[in-house]
Structures are given as C-alpha cells and as structure tokens.
Amino acid sequence: MSPPSSAPPAIVVAGLAKTYGNVQAVAGIDFTVPQGSVTALLGGNGAGKTTTIAMLLGLLKPSGGDITVLSTDMLRNRHAVLPRLNFSSPYVDLPHRLTVQQNLRVFAQLYDVPEPKQRIAQLAQKLDFTTLLDRPAGALSAGQKTRVALAKALINSPELLLLDEPTASLDPDTADWVRGLLEDYRAERGATIMLASHNMAEVERLCDQVLMMKQGRIVDRGTPAELIQRYGRDDLEEVFLDIARGRGKAATQAQAETAA
Structure with a gap:
C-alpha cells in the first residue's frame, strides 16, 4: 500500500x-x-550504489549535494536520526570471536534497546537461528551470517532500513521467507526500506520504485512494471542487462540523462 501523499519523504537527495x-x-x-x-x-x-548508501548512512562525507533523512539534514545533524535507522549487509562481518548473542547485545546497547535479551530471543526465533546464539560469529555459514546480519538491522525496530543484498547466500525457500518477513515488517512498522540487490525477481516482488544507476548517475527510474514496459521486455532482469550493456532504449535514455 502506498504511503499517504501528505507524509514527508523518508529520504530526499539533491x-x-x-x-x-x-x-x-x-x-x-x-x-x-x-x-x-x-x-x-x-x-x-562500480555503478555507485554502495557509495550512495554509505553517504545516506553518514559514513561517507559527500563531495557535494544535500541529504535529508527522516526530515533531518544528515550533513549537519546525522546523530539525531541515526537511532531511527539501520543497515544490513552480508559482506560486513561481525567480530568473529564474539558469539552471535554477544554481537547482538552490543548493538542492542548501542541503540539503547529496552529488554535486549527478550528482543534478541524474539529475532532469533523469527529468523530461525536460536540454536546459533552461542556460536562464534566467525563459525557461521554464509547463509547464517545473512540471517544474523538482518537481525542486527532489525534490533532497534528502525523506521528506515537500508539493505545490501538482503537474501544473499540463502537457499530459495529461506530467501522467500525473508522477503515475506520484510513485507510484514514494512506493513507492521510502517517502515521505509531501501535495498540494493542483484536478484531482479526479488526487486519485482518487493519494490514500489527502482532507481537504475550506471557510472555514478541515475539513468532511469520507475516502478518495476513501468521499466519493463518502457524497455519492451518480459522482466526486470532483461531491463537491467539492457541498461548495463547500453542497448537500445537503455542507451538513448542514459545519453539523455548524462546530457541533462
């Protein structure tokens, strides 16, 4: 369901x-x-996705431009809004020697989460890693790391969730289940989600809006259905390949955007 038109945007980038x-x-x-x-x-x-997300999180200082997140100027007052957002990437490791539970407890304390033990237990049950709580983070499989990373991102019930490859290394059944969890979280919390993914079927299922980047620029945007129709393709993966390889309408669109 689309958010009310009167609601201020969660993110404004200029x-x-x-x-x-x-x-x-x-x-x-x-x-x-x-x-x-x-x-x-x-x-x-190399399109600029990770750099963009890092600037949204306040981890990188922009060379130019403005970022407003949850009605807060990130360049001047990011510490005021950081408790209201979170980030997950399966490619960012938690400290290997700490157990899963110890790692999550550290983040719960950083975010001042009330009743952290109960919150960790709740997430472990929901994400199906209760049996891993006492295992060192360094001993987890790739799929287990993905689930724990998502729990870390949800620990503070964020209003804005930034996700890098949220279902990487998960088997199809677990990945489908995680997508359902994200859909439920969005509906229950009224949360905003921004994700980077190479799974185009996942994007078609989850996303209201797609921003296509190439060489540091946004070369096209729209709903998944709009982009599929615009490029005359059957699915978003074919659109992605057109844009990445500069074929047909993708090349014309990219050239127009660059010229603008």
Missing part, C-alpha cells in the same frame, strides 16, 4: 556527488524515497 581524486563515484544524483515505500537502488559493480 545533487549528491562523491569524488575520489579524478574518479567520480557518484555524479550529482537526485531522488526521493516516500515514507513507507520500498525502493531498489540497482546497477552493476
């Missing part, structure tokens, strides 16, 4: 840029993420 020497990782992008929506940030490796 002219956002990041350069490293002569390399322009993000080239002055603009986008808005409505409250309560799910938005996908898509693109090939």
